[in-house]
Amino acid sequence: MSEFMDFEMLSMGTIITQRIYSRNAKIVSNIVNEEIKKLEEMMSFFKTSSDVSKLNNAAGISMVSLDTNTFNVIKNAKIFSESCNGAFDITIGALVKLWGIFTETEAVPQQTQIYKALELVNYKDIILDEEMNSAMLLNKGEMIDLGAIAKGYAADKALEIYQKCGIESAFINLGGNVHALGNKPDGSPWKIGLQNPWSPRGDFMGVIDITNKTVVTSGDYVRYFEKDNKKYHHILDPRTGYPADTKVVSATIVGDNSMQADALSTAVFILGVEKGMELIKNFKGLEAIFITQDKKVHITEGLKKNFIFDNEKEWQCII
Ligand code: AMP
Ligand code: MG
Numbered sequence: 478m479s480e481f482m483d484f485e486m487l488s489m490g491t492i493i494t495q496r497i498y499s500r501n502a503k504i505v506s507n508i509v510n511e512e513i514k515k516l517e518e519m520m521s522f523f524k525t526s527s528d529v530s531k532l533n534n535a536a537g538i539s540m541v542s543l544d545t546n547t548f549n550v551i552k553n554a555k556i557f558s559e560s561c562n563g564a565f566d567i568t569i570g571a572l573v574k575l576w577g578i579f580t581e582t583e584a585v586p587q588q589t590q591i592y593k594a595l596e597l598v599n600y601k602d603i604i605l606d607e608e609m610n611s612a613m614l615l616n617k618g619e620m621i622d623l624g625a626i627a628k629g630y631a632a633d634k635a636l637e638i639y640q641k642c643g644i645e646s647a648f649i650n651l652g653g654n655v656h657a658l659g660n661k662p663d664g665s666p667w668k669i670g671l672q673n674p675w676s677p678r679g680d681f682m683g684v685i686d687i688t689n690k691t692v693v694t695s696g697d698y699v700r701y702f703e704k705d706n707k708k709y710h711h712i713l714d715p716r717t718g719y720p721a722d723t724k725v726v727s728a729t730i731v732g733d734n735s736m737q738a739d740a741l742s743t744a745v746f747i748l749g750v751e752k753g754m755e756l757i758k759n760f761k762g763l764e765a766i767f768i769t770q771d772k773k774v775h776i777t778e779g780l781k782k783n784f785i786f787d788n789e790k791e792w793q794c795i796i
Contacts, residue, residue, distance in 0.1 A: 570620025629739025
């Protein structure tokens, strides 16, 4: 089967593309699109009717009954937070709002405002009731934002749908969050481009060969604003309340589960190369690529043979 179709839609604040090799490609892509739209409706930080908004509005007041999808994402997010000592923390919401990320009013807040918002960041304040599929944020003003994990979850859902529909070869890309099923129909691996952080979108500094894997990148170039010649990006460090500043410009995780790779790519971006590399050793089957401000490329041993630089001379590769 070498017939394929490409599909594109806008959702979850990004462009989502799918390539599906099947005679039923169009039908399957529609099922996936509908599923993603449904997930966006429940997990959006901005939609007032989403599970996330309901939870945030009821913070410090009452338990909120959630869709099983939202519940699962929150439950897993809490576990990921524990594993990285809170570098990744979905209760970052108040800080995200303060910085105006993804709004027209992005601005550097005052230090006092940052301290106040930081008091509202603590994943331990997420109360979960497994039997009732419900949750609550302990204190008024606390807010969750699933922006660092929801796309990964959606990618896993898409893959499930491909498999249920008997597809053997497909991939989905949710704005840098890639999940690939099988190989290409000719038996060769999928080639996933790694964005050059200093070049326009779609300019790759290399490609990663993958089969049945997910590749997720967190980068400082994805969303940022500049003030007084300083760049302020969208990945916030819960320890300081400021954009993470560990000289990492992009952190990529290659693994089997996209939700995990999404959460951890955000976590390791914040932790930096050394601590980030240590963290992923705790998880089975994960590989990583970090690009730092000084144009060094740190690649885990297991990924070396699957990564091909576009122009190796430009970079200093460290394994
Ligand atoms: P990602 O691109 O997956 O690294 O996610 C970045 C997005 O997650 C941001 O746009 C925020 O909405 C949210 N976010 C920012 N900092 C954090 C953090 N430390 N933990 C969890 N989510 C975060
Ligand atoms: Mg992420």
